[in-house]
Each structure stands twice: as structure tokens, then as C-alpha cells.
Amino acid sequence: MTTTTPAEPAPRPVRLLVVDDDPLVRAGLALMFGGAEDIEIVGEGADGTEVAALAERLRPDVVLMDLRMPAMDGLTATERLRTRPDAPEVIVLTTFHADEQVLRAIRAGAAGFVLKDTPPARIVEAVRRVAAGDPVLSPAVTRQLMHRAAGAGPSGHDGRAGTARRRIAALAGREREVAIAVARGRSNAEIAATLYLSVATVKTQVSRILARFGFNNRVQIALLVHDAGLLDDDGARPPA
Numbered sequence: 001m002t003t004t005t006p007a008e009p010a011p012r013p014v015r016l017l018v019v020d021d022d023p024l025v026r027a028g029l030a031l032m033f034g035g036a037e038d039i040e041i042v043g044e045g046a047d048g049t050e051v052a053a054l055a056e057r058l059r060p061d062v063v064l065m066d067l068r069m070p071a072m073d074g075l076t077a078t079e080r081l082r083t084r085p086d087a088p089e090v091i092v093l094t095t096f097h098a099d100e101q102v103l104r105a106i107r108a109g110a111a112g113f114v115l116k117d118t119p120p121a122r123i124v125e126a127v128r129r130v131a132a133g134d135p136v137l138s139p140a141v142t143r144q145l146m147h148r149a150a151g152a153g154p155s156g157h158d159g160r161a162g163t164a165r166r167r168i169a170a171l172a173g174r175e176r177e178v179a180i181a182v183a184r185g186r187s188n189a190e191i192a193a194t195l196y197l198s199v200a201t202v203k204t205q206v207s208r209i210l211a212r213f214g215f216n217n218r219v220q221i222a223l224l225v226h227d228a229g230l231l232d233d234d235g236a237r238p239p240a
Helices: 023-034 048-058 074-081 100-108 120-131 139-150 155-167 173-183 187-194 199-212 217-227
Strands: 014-019 040-046 063-064 089-094 112-116
Touching: 014 023, 014 120, 023 040, 023 120, 040 048, 040 120, 048 063, 048 074, 048 187, 063 074, 063 120, 089 100, 089 120, 100 120, 100 217, 112 120, 112 155, 155 199, 155 217, 173 187, 173 199, 173 217, 187 199, 199 217
Parallel strands: 014 040, 014 063, 063 089, 089 112
Antiparallel strands: none
16 A cells, blocks of 8 residues: 655745835736746735835735835835834835935845846845845945945944944854854855854854844844944955
């Protein structure tokens, strides 16, 4: 008598909420994601004022958020949404590569950003990656945002630098090394190979750093390390 192993249930589709004040953009995104069987648009919003109620009712995994909307912009909506203990991940939509609002959104906990003229397949992949816990900023884009942060003004930068150095000082030696490697844009596998650790150990270290500082993603770690002055322009300088 032969026995058959029950088939594993298909994974639940990623639940996506789209927020943009332009109905044509929303329609285009709906068409784009319609071909992705693993992503389901569970709702749409036209302004940041709708986000909290929609997130509470629809329980999305990811919110694709336009930054520029009339009554409440996506930045304010992101900042408010990310204070929730069960907050979904946020990807901001923008027409600028390193807009100051994008930087603020990342600091508020957004998992990354995509440009509105990004090829459809890459936007779909960005949602998949963020749902899986990976930020959607390349090392080059992260450095661009950090350069923008550095140019925010000497007084603001000095204040951030002092705070960042005190926070970094609270890390154990290995945690500090992992944080700096994250800031250099290295993957968990690359960090593991460089520091002679297992990938599982690196994941645990990253999770500890996120929890220690109340961060939501690796990009915030990168910004903290940058603010502390532990990277030079090309990210090659060893920590002081």
C-alpha cells in the first residue's frame, strides 16, 4: 500500500495597499500587479489621511505610498503608520532619486523607495523583497541618501553625529562590525564570509541591532553608522 504526502498549501499572497492621489497611477499599478499571482492588491487610497483606517481594516503586508498628496502627504502618513506595533512595511513612490522627503521616510521606517518610472517587473520584485524582509535600496542609492543626509546642515549633522556615536558605542564589538558591514551595503552572506560567521549568526546580530535601536530595517542601521562618522565617501575606511 502506497501513501501519499499531502501537498503543502500554497503560500499566502502578499497583501498590498496602494496609496496615490492620481487615479491613473493607481490603475496602472493595479494592472501591473494583476499579473503577479503572489501579490494581491487588497485596497487603494487616494490620500495619506486614509492610510491608518485602510491599514487597520485591510491588514496589508506592504503599503506602496506616494509621497506627494494634497491633504496628508505620504511622509506624514508613513511616520504615523510606522508607529503602530503591527505596522506594515512601506515602500515610498517618488519621482526623485534622493529627495529630502525620501530620506525622512527612510528614517521613519520605510523599507525603501521606487521611482515612478521604474520598470514594472522591478516594482513587483521590490514588493516581494520588502515582504520578505529585505530593503529595496541598492548600496549606491543608500550612499546617495547618506550624502544627502550629510548635507543637511552643520548644526543638524553635528547633533546627529553625537547621538549616533553614543548609540554605536552601546554595541558589542561584533555587533558594531556587523552594523558597519550593513552600512557598506553587504548582504548577510557577504558579512558572514568577511567576519567568519555563519549566515544565521549574522541574521541574529542584525535582528539584535534592529531591536536595540527600535529600527525597522537595515537602511536605518546604515544611516546611523554614517551619522556616527564611521564611513568615508566610498565606505572603505575601517571603523575608528
